[in-house]
Amino acid sequence: MDFCGAHIISVKQFERVDIDRVFQVADGMEPYAHRKRITKVLDGAILGNMFFEPSTRTRVSFGCAFNLLGGHVRETTDVKTSSISKGESLYDTARVISGYSDVIVMRHPKVGSVSEFAKASRVPVINGGDGPNEHPSQALLDLYTIKKELGSNDRAIDGMHIAMVGDLKHGRTVHSLSQLLLVYDKIRFTLISPKELCMPAEIVAELKAAGHEVIETEDMEEGLTDNDTVYLTRIQEERFTNRLEADIYRGRYRMNRAIYTRNCAPNTVIMHPLPRDSRAAANELDNDLNQHPNLAIFRQTDNGVLVRMALFALILDVADRIDQSATDVGWYTESRFE
Ligand code: CP
Numbered sequence: 001m002d003f004c005g006a007h008i009i010s011v012k013q014f015e016r017v018d019i020d021r022v023f024q025v026a027d028g029m030e031p032y033a034h035r036k037r038i039t040k041v042l043d044g045a046i047l048g049n050m051f052f053e054p055s056t057r058t059r060v061s062f063g064c065a066f067n068l069l070g071g072h073v074r075e076t077t078d079v080k081t082s083s084i085s086k087g088e089s090l091y092d093t094a095r096v097i098s099g100y101s102d103v104i105v106m107r108h109p110k111v112g113s114v115s116e117f118a119k120a121s122r123v124p125v126i127n128g129g130d131g132p133n134e135h136p137s138q139a140l141l142d143l144y145t146i147k148k149e150l151g152s153n154d155r156a157i158d159g160m161h162i163a164m165v166g167d168l169k170h171g172r173t174v175h176s177l178s179q180l181l182l183v184y185d186k187i188r189f190t191l192i193s194p195k196e197l198c199m200p201a202e203i204v205a206e207l208k209a210a211g212h213e214v215i216e217t218e219d220m221e222e223g224l225t226d227n228d229t230v231y232l233t234r235i236q237e238e239r240f241t242n243r244l245e246a247d248i249y250r251g252r253y254r255m256n257r258a259i260y261t262r263n264c265a266p267n268t269v270i271m272h273p274l275p276r277d278s279r280a281a282a283n284e285l286d287n288d289l290n291q292h293p294n295l296a297i298f299r300q301t302d303n304g305v306l307v308r309m310a311l312f313a314l315i316l317d318v319a320d321r322i323d324q325s326a327t328d329v330g331w332y333t334e335s336r337f338e
Helices: 016-028 057-068 090-100 113-120 136-151 172-183 201-209 220-224 243-247 257-263 297-315
Strands: 046-051 072-076 103-108 125-130 161-165 188-192 213-217 229-232 269-271
Touching (some): 046 057, 057 072, 057 103, 057 125, 103 113, 113 125, 136 172, 136 297, 161 220, 201 213
Parallel strands (some): 103 125, 188 213, 229 269
């Protein structure tokens, strides 16, 4: 794909060579993300960070990624404090914000909203999550993490076994990650969910058509065996009609140190897009795994900055100019990156 000026709406835009390019550029971002070097390559550029649904990681890491490239960030954080609450259309919002910004990241609860917004925008738009549909930058950072984690002991994405656990119906991260993996070879997917929250049939059909093996089960402990990666998800309460309906499923699947040790192969990487629901009734990923070396959740969030920097650099066509005018950091930093 031609990244320059492109909207990033769906993982289906990415061929394998495009994913490799994003990862190559992301690797080069490490000194900047890790505060060893400073670049001003996006000096003067403005990111419109338009979030109309709650977020911590996606909003802040896109903002940090842009700042780390030398750009400035302007943002909304919800519908209530934006003029969408006064009835303004996505078209008008896109026309206005694209006059203020050089690139836009948008999150919105409605499926297809970011694509609709992008059609009216005069600058590139990145999908930060459109309802239960897609979350492409999360899928890229998840896959980047999987590549690094498996690569550290000579495993590869092709041929890997991955289990996805939880609310696979509403989880946009598992939808995007599965579909990003369509361009790889011979992956075994074990999809663990209540029947009512299973992976959409069209995604399962696409995985099978691409030559992947798909096992669907409600039995978590059975599904956990013999995987390279276990990817846990939260019950997406905000997609249910009410809290009581979500309560039916909350807490059904839980990962903790005892369950991990009993069922998972020794090198199984533990992932979660976060936020994890740490309330007692849910607790799908227990704190007793926090110090476990195979818990990759905070490496995922750190990798998110690298991948989002790479997306900005490619879309704004500065990927080959990052090092020009770069300087060493002149202020105190302490290494906190694994
Ligand atoms: N993973 C993710 O999308 O997290 P946030 O909702 O906090 O952005």
